[in-house]
Amino acid sequence: MVDIKDFGEYETAWCPGCGNFGILDALKKALVACGLGPHEVLIVSGIGQAAKIPHYLNVNVFNGLHGRAVPVATGAKLAHPGLTVIAESGDGCMYGEGGNHFISAIRRNIDITMIVHNNQVYGLTKGQASPTSDEGFVTKAQPHGVYSSPFNPLAVAVALDAGFVARGYAGMKEHLTDLIVRAIRHRGFSLVDILQPCVSFNKVNTYAWYKERCRELPIGYDPTDRELAFRTALLFGGRIPLGVIYEKTGRPVFEDRFTALKNGPLAVQKTDFDALRAIIADLA
């Protein structure tokens, strides 16, 4: 049996009180709940404080470049479909630099889970606006307040008919654990956007601010209703809904479409020299 201790216990580089701790804890619990051994999991991350998360876990890790976790995860899944592949990073990495990859992964419906630590600010570079910062949010780099409107990842995901779209909050660990479990179990692309207080650089979206607003979706909410999901995804203000906002099953999973992958991971597939000879002979 897999135990939470199997996923390790490490010293971190995060600020005391950081929302990342709650997410790390929920992720470990979710992996245990899914019954996954550390060697069966690959976490791919980008750059930023959130992207350090795989270093604090016993799993296979590829910690790549800013914004590029999703394409690396896509390539990994296409080479080894049996691995549970999670792409995990912050809002700047996934929605800013990685925006095009986010959209493309949804369109492919590749079976990876994308976990985004969304603290609405750039922590590692010390407090600039992120793609999800609210309009008017004041920083040293945006002294007159942010001019752009915030990126809405949930609405974009619903608009693109993503298979699984959820929002969690780092301060509600049990609820978050359940969301991550469901996201990992969903076959096809899944997004878990996690609201995460940044105690050092975001003095607006604090624990108290989130506590006042975050509410679980009502019992009886139908996540298969796409119009309802879209309306729900637009709510971000006095009340912020948490939970599985949209779920659609039955869309073909990307890696299932490749005939080569019907025989398992690419690494163990032989090269058929007779087939290659025939291809060359055909060029006569």
Next chain:
Amino acid sequence: MSFDEFNILIGGEAGQGLVTIGELLSRAMVRSGCYILVTQGYQSRIRGGHNTFSIRAGADLPLAPQDELDVLVALDPETLDLHRKDLKKDGLIIASGSVGVDADGAVLVPRDMVLSGFENTAVLGVLAFLIGIESALFEGLIRDTLGKKHPEALDENLAAFKKAYEWAKTNTSRRMDVSKTCKTDRSGRSVMLNGNQAIALGAMSAGAKFCAFYPMTPSTSVPLTLIANADAMDLVVEQAEDEIAAINMAIGASFCGAPSMVATSGGGFALMTEGISLAGMTETPVVIVVAQRPGPATGLPTRTEQADLEFVLHAGHGEFARAIFAPGSIEACFHLTHRAFHLAEASQGPVFILTDQFLADSYRAVEPFNLEGLAPVRAGARVSDIEAPYRRYLITESGVSPRLLPGFSRHLVVADSDEHTEDGHLTEDLSVREAMVKKRFRKWTVVLKEVEPPEYHGPEAPETILLTWGSSRGAGLEAGKRLRQGGESVGNLHFDQVWPLAQDQFLGRLSSAKRVVSIEGNATGQFARLIRRETGFDIKDRVLRYDGLPFTADYILERL
């Protein structure tokens, strides 16, 4: 009338089917036993414009394109205007009836055939008769190729071809007998393919399993060839959202054990450069094909140049080992790509193939590649060879650390773009940084050990050496051969690998010649500069071409 060799140019607008005519004619010549060399010229547009498909055919291997023509096939008036000057005095013009020329001796394909909707097969019928290739050979080819592509139109294509062939028989008087040009003992032995196809085949022979790409001329036919054979060869090929995604996907797939590649051109490669550094730092094997075209920026998108050597050499931030192959022939495209995959795995890092539009699109007749003794890459180390705890970046004497693949054992594989400890976790310990830089640098030895020696033709102590790299090989060799035939003391030194350089392989030869001339498809002599930087040997004489066209022997000889 018979020839040692035969040059034909087919010109017209895009959309008129000149590539179909060209490919069928080339294949017919190859099946008749000819060696061929095709040069394609096209413009960055889907319809219209001026496009050419030139074939140089002979009993001996043609080394480079040739400007002088025996036959000019004009599907539009512009082709006549532009290329008539290249036609030999007794050359033959075949013009589509819609061109409406009254040139002396021009064979005009009747308008009703041209307007039939099968203009290209009608022109091919006339051409086939006039150059003396049997109708049956073409009919078989049309069945094999057009029949596969457009089965619904096969009968009409065949009928148009036969009608035109019969028309030419009774209505034309001049004929060139190409069948005697080529020795027939080679017939049925050659295959016909271009540089990009050869690269794709080389990749498959090395066990390539994954390719990601964003379409960009002139590299696209590499992934397209892989896609055409993906099911037969168990490959995964994905058109990525951009080149940044393509290189990162390839790195992700390679991390999980799939021998991986990307193919692009200068502009796309510019986007990939952060990924090149990622491969260097994470020590992930990946093969990168850069098919050069003139830049900067969008440049001349469909023409040829060799001006990205310095870019590829320096691409990526930081320092790490790399190798750059620059094949000069179709055979080299195949074999060097095979080697590139093995070297990428052996050195655990990026390996480059630098080709260009000319070579990418140049069809040649070659012996079918001998696959005996070619083994596919075996990705990763054996688990049984690993000491626990497993450390991905174990500091070793060779600099190469044991590479395990995630998910195949209980060992965890940790790779990091940050500077990292032996177990793969990020560190800011500066003594670890220094040790890791040294470890990665020891991999140069692995790369240096494998350097492909330059190829030399000519007398042992020549007065002049013509230096080439990549696709300028053929024109350089032909120029050298012609000079030697004229009694001059000239040698050809050609580099199929341009980085790293092993100076003991060539410096002695360069130093002993009176004159060294670097022949390069760029405006600044990038390879000559690289040699000077690495060896101190200064090559002052250069023949440079940067008008978007490939070298010919005449171009070089006029400027020597």
